[in-house]
Amino acid sequence: MTTKRFLPGVLLVVLTAGPAAAQQYGSNPYPAPRQITDLIPSVAPYEPDPPPSANQFSPPGWVMPPGRPVAAANSTALDRVTTPIRPVAGEDSSPFTTLTGQPPSPGQSFGIPKGSYPSPEYGDAPGCCGPVGHDGRIGEEVYVNNGVSIPFGAGDFVHRLELGWMVDAGGRTLFFNQRNDAAWVVDLGVSYQYNRGNQWSGTNLNIRQPSTTNPTTGATVPQPDILTNVIVRDIDRTTFNFALGRDWWLWGPGATGIENNWNLRVGGEVGGRYGTAHVDLVPVADPFGYARRQGVTHGIFFDVHANVEVPLGTVILFAGVALQYGYDWTNIAPPFAGDIQNANVLLTAGFRF
Numbered sequence: 001m002t003t004k005r006f007l008p009g010v011l012l013v014v015l016t017a018g019p020a021a022a023q024q025y026g027s028n029p030y031p032a033p034r035q036i037t038d039l040i041p042s043v044a045p046y047e048p049d050p051p052p053s054a055n056q057f058s059p060p061g062w063v064m065p066p067g068r069p070v071a072a073a074n075s076t077a078l079d080r081v082t083t084p085i086r087p088v089a090g091e092d093s094s095p096f097t098t099l100t101g102q103p104p105s106p107g108q109s110f111g112i113p114k115g116s117y118p119s120p121e122y123g124d125a126p127g128c129c130g131p132v133g134h135d136g137r138i139g140e141e142v143y144v145n146n147g148v149s150i151p152f153g154a155g156d157f158v159h160r161l162e163l164g165w166m167v168d169a170g171g172r173t174l175f176f177n178q179r180n181d182a183a184w185v186v187d188l189g190v191s192y193q194y195n196r197g198n199q200w201s202g203t204n205l206n207i208r209q210p211s212t213t214n215p216t217t218g219a220t221v222p223q224p225d226i227l228t229n230v231i232v233r234d235i236d237r238t239t240f241n242f243a244l245g246r247d248w249w250l251w252g253p254g255a256t257g258i259e260n261n262w263n264l265r266v267g268g269e270v271g272g273r274y275g276t277a278h279v280d281l282v283p284v285a286d287p288f289g290y291a292r293r294q295g296v297t298h299g300i301f302f303d304v305h306a307n308v309e310v311p312l313g314t315v316i317l318f319a320g321v322a323l324q325y326g327y328d329w330t331n332i333a334p335p336f337a338g339d340i341q342n343a344n345v346l347l348t349a350g351f352r353f
Contacts, residue, residue, distance in 0.1 A: 136176030137255040143350030144169045149193050153341040156203055157333040160232045164195030166344050180253035185245040187269055197232030202284040205230050206334045207291045230281040237297055243271025256316055263309040270302045279332045299328035316352040
């Protein structure tokens with residue numbers, strides 16, 4: 001009897017306690033999760049995940065704290081390298097000044113892109129000790145000249161020579177001044193000149209006779225020259241040339257790397273020649289015969305020239321004309337003097353580097 005009355009009472013207490021608990025804790029029967037603040041990662045993601053929607057569970061603290069995490073608050077080696085250096089007021093941080101110890105002059109421009117600077121090792125840069133030799137650059141060039149050679153002078157021999165041809169090739173070293181618009185020139189080269197004889201009349205020249213052999217002793221016996229009436233067929237001269245000169249550039253600096261537009265160069269040279277020459281002769285009495293005399297030749301020359309120059313990358317191309325006068329001493333046409341004067345009109349071309 002007592003048990004039957006106790007069970008309904010228990011059920012009544014349970015049924016009345018449920019709504020009261022619901023009114024106390026709201027609609028969520030579960031307790032709020034505990035906030036964990038000591039497990040935040042030391043590196044924040046590049047972009048935080050989007051916040052959850054309103055109907056999703058969103059525990060407090062889902063957004064990462066802004067800024068650098070506490071664990072990385074101190075600067076690192078990478079930060080010190082990548083952070084721009086801000087110079088102190090009045091400080092010149094130019095690499096050129098740092099390397100040379102000399103500040104550039106006001107308004108001085110090196111003609112190089114911003115951010116670069118000339119090396120003190122470069123001979124023409126205003127480095128720690130100035131340009132090498134306190135002068136400009138040193139240039140090298142090679143050239144080829146060719147054109148007509150006009151012989152003239154006194155004597156019967158030179159009057160029997162006609163208009164000829166000359167080819168001249170070599171190299172020059174140019175020592176520029178500080179402005180690089182003038183240079184002293186050292187010229188070394190070789191040349192070949194050919195003049196044909198007029199062949200319209202003969203002249204008496206000494207011709208060497210071939211040596212004979214002594215039938216008794218077998219020794220070679222040289223024979224004396226004989227005076228023979230001959231026709232001068234041609235004369236050839238091959239020489240080594242050396243000269244000193246001076247050049248001027250009229251439209252600005254002419255050194256490689258500085259000349260940046262078309263330019264006009266004028267100049268002159270004085271030099272000498274040394275080499276060999278030979279003359280080919282045909283005896284009048286024997287049209288099918290042949291005789292030749294050969295000997296040493298030497299001479300002097302001077303020229304004036306003008307060239308138009310075009311810079312092309314690391315080289316400078318040039319072309320122009322040269323007027324040359326030369327005097328050659330020879331002894332290949334005795335008994336006449338073999339001296340020959342020449343007026344040469346030459347076209348020239350080459351490149352400088």
